[in-house]
Amino acid sequence: MSWVTKTLNSTLGKKLLMALTGLFLILFLVVHLVGNLQLLLPDEGEAFNKYAESMATNPFIRVVSIGNFAFILLHVIYSILLTRHNRKSRPIGYAESAASTNSTWSSRNMGILGTVILIFLLVHLKGFYYEIKFGEMPFIDYEGVSYKNVFAIVAAAYSNVLYVAFYVVCMGFLAFHLSHGFASAFQTLGLNHVKYSPLIKKVGIGFSILVPTLFALIPVVMYIQSL
């Protein structure tokens, strides 16, 4: 084994990959959210459709989006490797546990939280990414130029109360994943410092509340608009 694979196969190396991919996904969430919030502009989806078009054609964005898929995949693969290794490290468990007195529920259940996020991602990708890229799409004209009417697809999906409920619940799981994951990633990278760690923890909690809430707000508002 070369020193690179040896390092990445160590427990610390596996966690390094979790933290780096996790932080990238956090950055991705911000960009994705800014794009999605345009769905709420009072312009019948014009800004959003133009944005969707530019995202689909911009070569830089396409490279980043391939990287994004790879990072999600890496994050999931390493979460499975780590969780399996961690389970094996304690083959016989305790009869009694008072874990709630020494750690948060989220920190102990990152695997469960992540699994729900993964299910959400698959449903989400099938419903939007796949349909928009490969499905039959309605078109709309702005200033004589024809655009895919992504807004119409999204609005149709968000008029279904079950889909909206599923979306909101999943954002709750994302919030708990981030409430531990955000600050945890910095600790994994070795970035623990008396000056910055209290701030990182506060920003992490703020981020884990704000971002999933704004994401969840979009389908809720669009559902109400559809009534």
Place this chain on the structure above:
Amino acid sequence: MQLTLKIWRQKNASDKGGFVTYPVKDVSKDMSFLEMLDVLNEGLIEKGEDPVHFDHDCREGICGTCSLYINGKPHGPLQTTTCQLHMRSFSDGQTITIEPWRAKAFPIVKDLVVNRSAFDRIIQAGGYVSVGTGGVPDANEIPIPKNIADLAMDAAQCIGCGACVAACKNASAMLFTSAKISQLALLPQGQVERKTRAEKMVAQMDAEGFGACTNTGACEAECPKGISITNIARMNREYFSAVLSSENI
């Protein structure tokens, strides 16, 4: 006080083991937890039964030998060693569940006694420094800033009891290993082997079969010596900078 003890009994490493329930009477609330077990064992010996085996040595909270998982927590309800835990932390008539440390790397020897020599092997892998063998050096010859000396001393407080491993949902030894790496990495005397030490101790920790770190902080919360997880962050820095810059392929 009267208590009901639910204790893990296991004859040897290959025995399946199971819980046995013992009533104990005449327990004083001023007894230490281990003295309470001594009372139980005296009764068992008088009856001709095999006493409950548990580890202990100094009974002063300094050696790290005692190791019981009491009511779901290593060393019981207080953040101290089992030998420094007193029965006043429990109430009359309470049922107390006593289990051994549970980790693949800490195999059970008998009853509540586990083999923690995995920790010794981690230390052997790199927890030492090179020293000059000339004349006796003057005291304070090597200047060390007070805050650095304090951090090194804080890390050196680790008594290697294994409560961190017992508390961690992953049975991870990161807190122990990071304390041992930190106490030497912080000091000038530890610089000679600095990179090799981080690489070797982490590799040994993994080879022993301990889990990875999820940063739950359970180890820090349960450590009787209050070792901080800032040491784990330091170990991560030491390890990653070591593998990136050392000559060890």
